[in-house]
Amino acid sequence: MRIVVKPEVCMGCQICEIWCLVAHSMSKDILNAFLLEKPRAKPRIVVERNPSEYLILQCRNCEEPKCMFACISGAIYKDNGVLKYNEEKCVSCLSCVMACPYGAVKFEDGKIVRCDLCNLDPVCVKVCPNKALEVVS
Amino acid sequence: MKFENVIIGNSSAAIGCVEAIREIDSDADILMVSADRQAYSRALIPYYLRGKIELEGLLYRRQEFFERLNVETKFGIRVERIDTNKKEITLENGEIVGYEKLLIATGGKPFIPKIEGLNARDFFTFQTLEDVLRIKEAVEKAESAVILGAGIIGLMLAEALVEKGLEVKVVELADRVLAPVLDKKTSEIVQRKFAEKGVEILLNNTILEVRRNEKKILRLKDGREIETDLLAIAVGVVPNAELAKNAGIKVNRGIVVNKRMETSVKDVYAAGDCVEIFDSIAKTSRPIPLWITAYMGGRIAGFNMSGIPRDLSFVTAMNSMHFFDYYIITAGLSNSEDGEVISRLEGENYRRFVLRDGKIVGFIIAGKVGRAGIFTRLMEEELEVSGFKDKLLNDNFGYVDIPEAIRWNLLKEKVKFGVVRDAWI
Ligand SMILES: Cc1cc2nc3c(=O)[nH]c(=O)nc-3n(C[C@H](O)[C@H](O)[C@H](O)COP(=O)(O)OP(=O)(O)OC[C@H]3O[C@@H](n4cnc5c(N)ncnc54)[C@H](O)[C@@H]3O)c2cc1C
Numbered sequence: 001m002r003i004v005v006k007p008e009v010c011m012g013c014q015i016c017e018i019w020c021l022v023a024h025s026m027s028k029d030i031l032n033a034f035l036l037e038k039p040r041a042k043p044r045i046v047v048e049r050n051p052s053e054y055l056i057l058q059c060r061n062c063e064e065p066k067c068m069f070a071c072i073s074g075a076i077y078k079d080n081g082v083l084k085y086n087e088e089k090c091v092s093c094l095s096c097v098m099a100c101p102y103g104a105v106k107f108e109d110g111k112i113v114r115c116d117l118c119n120l121d122p123v124c125v126k127v128c129p130n131k132a133l134e135v136v137s
Numbered sequence: 138m139k140f141e142n143v144i145i146g147n148s149s150a151a152i153g154c155v156e157a158i159r160e161i162d163s164d165a166d167i168l169m170v171s172a173d174r175q176a177y178s179r180a181l182i183p184y185y186l187r188g189k190i191e192l193e194g195l196l197y198r199r200q201e202f203f204e205r206l207n208v209e210t211k212f213g214i215r216v217e218r219i220d221t222n223k224k225e226i227t228l229e230n231g232e233i234v235g236y237e238k239l240l241i242a243t244g245g246k247p248f249i250p251k252i253e254g255l256n257a258r259d260f261f262t263f264q265t266l267e268d269v270l271r272i273k274e275a276v277e278k279a280e281s282a283v284i285l286g287a288g289i290i291g292l293m294l295a296e297a298l299v300e301k302g303l304e305v306k307v308v309e310l311a312d313r314v315l316a317p318v319l320d321k322k323t324s325e326i327v328q329r330k331f332a333e334k335g336v337e338i339l340l341n342n343t344i345l346e347v348r349r350n351e352k353k354i355l356r357l358k359d360g361r362e363i364e365t366d367l368l369a370i371a372v373g374v375v376p377n378a379e380l381a382k383n384a385g386i387k388v389n390r391g392i393v394v395n396k397r398m399e400t401s402v403k404d405v406y407a408a409g410d411c412v413e414i415f416d417s418i419a420k421t422s423r424p425i426p427l428w429i430t431a432y433m434g435g436r437i438a439g440f441n442m443s444g445i446p447r448d449l450s451f452v453t454a455m456n457s458m459h460f461f462d463y464y465i466i467t468a469g470l471s472n473s474e475d476g477e478v479i480s481r482l483e484g485e486n487y488r489r490f491v492l493r494d495g496k497i498v499g500f501i502i503a504g505k506v507g508r509a510g511i512f513t514r515l516m517e518e519e520l521e522v523s524g525f526k527d528k529l530l531n532d533n534f535g536y537v538d539i540p541e542a543i544r545w546n547l548l549k550e551k552v553k554f555g556v557v558r559d560a561w562i
Contacts, residue, residue, distance in 0.1 A: 048536060054537065055535065055536055057548075069433055073197065094457040094509075098510055100510040101517075103509075103536075106508065107506065
């Protein structure tokens with residue numbers, strides 16, 4: 001499965017980004033996640049902005065994942081068709097950042113930040129008011 | 138004994154190959170023979186030396202992986218000979234194994250320059266598990282180290298050794314560190330990082346002679362003599378191509394392969410550090426000893442060995458490196474002066490692009506490296522970037538900065554071949 005974006009109906013509300021952050025926080029509570037938790041959790045979905053435009057760049061769970069091919073440690077692997085990331089095996093060499101053509105793997109505060117498809121039930125898809133995000137298999 | 142697929146080696150290229158074969162064909166029989174006892178990542182040995190990972194963390198794929206993928210393994214055994222007429226390989230224990238398709242993925246080995254008085258016992262290399270275990274032991278008793286070669290591997294070793302409290306010197310023939318991939322500005326930042334940690338980098342210099350008392354005495358090109366407990370040589374990697382050469386397979390600097398990873402001999406493929414390959418950007422064939430090149434080459438070989446014709450369409454040098462938490466990603470003709478060069482340096486954040494005919498042919502991103510893969514992509518697509526080239530220099534450059542008409546073309550779903558589906562861990 002993977003998440004696809006319909007840019008024509010995305011209005012840049014960032015709700016996906018907010019709830020992605022919450023889903024990856026310790027408390028899973030929006031106020032705690034934003035106001036109390038330190039360091040603040042990182043959203044996995046990438047929303048690009050410039051003064052006039054915005055654009056969602058989600059991990060595409062590529063069929064031929066360059067991030068995985070580039071990974072020197074075996075931290076990135078596929079499990080039942082889903083890309084998985086084992087943080088314990090990762091040495092932060094950033095080969096995945098170098099290889100991901102969409103820039104969907106981030107490196108923030110010394111950590112790799114990447115989509116985990118929320119156990120196959122991605123919160124970004126659920127919360128999008130416009131159905132701009134969709135799961136396809 | 139005969140197998141449909143025989144793979145020599147069990148590292149990056151070899152694993153890429155089995156994974157591809159299994160995507161196509163769950164039944165084809167596969168034998169993997171390797172001198173290494175386990176499939177580990179050579180690229181992780183610096184992290185092991187630094188104590189960032191345990192020995193077990195070096196394993197790139199676990200032993201169960203081979204069982205799950207139904208791959209027969211003969212690990213810890215060297216291949217002595219390939220007979221391409223009989224389509225057989227001979228192992229060091231005398232065993233003979235037939236193949237229908239063969240992949241040679243024998244990797245690379247450290248290049249050792251001729252130095253007067255140098256014995257094999259005098260120095261370490263930093264390439265294999267055995268190397269790192271020997272270094273780890275030697276470090277316990279050593280106070281000082283000299284590393285010949287300020288390339289990525291030499292500098293990673295220098296970082297690990299200085300962290301362990303050794304007094305470290307690096308001797309480099311070029312006038313700056315990492316000269317093959319970095320430009321002057323980035324080299325200087327890296328040199329400063331090492332200087333701050335007390336590592337002395339001796340540029341424009343080399344070791345001419347080694348003598349020894351309790352320590353090793355190195356006579357340098359500039360006439361100076363320095364003493365050291367530990368000496369490591371890391372001046373480069375060369376293809377390990379003897380096996381192929383002795384079998385009459387065409388070898389220049391590395392084993393010669395085409396885009397399908399076929400060698401000059403039918404049904405024999407090669408991939409990884411042992412080959413020389415056409416660099417799509419530099420437009421010349423050369424060894425590109427990097428993990429992703431090895432994995433992708435092995436993967437493409439696997440498809441072709443399984444009867445699915447596929448080309449390795451884009452290859453160039455791509456490095457992701459870090460020293461004392463300073464990150465650098467480079468690709469293509471990263472430090473070339475030939476073309477239009479645009480760059481921006483702000484503190485230690487640096488971006489440099491080399492454009493030819495309005496297309497990116499190389500880049501260096503250092504400091505904030507996030508999302509550098511986008512540039513690798515633009516390079517691979519040979520996209521005309523002149524219209525928005527200034528934006529490339531912004532820290533947060535993204536697809537949103539690419540004109541809409543081109544952008545959607547880049548972001549639309551591509552139907553690609555091959556489904557990566559197994560649980561690989
Ligand atoms: C210290 C270090 C750090 C590195 N860091 C990076 C990095 O950050 N990023 C990156 O892209 N690359 C890095 N590299 C390079 C990367 O590790 C190599 O490009 C990669 O390992 C090449 O894989 P390969 O499959 O070609 O063969 P190798 O990894 O070289 O392995 C060769 C295999 O062939 C087997 N073999 C050889 N001869 C025989 C024989 N006669 N019979 C049987 N088996 C044989 C060996 O046992 C081994 O399994 C690093 C390398 C080192 C040493």
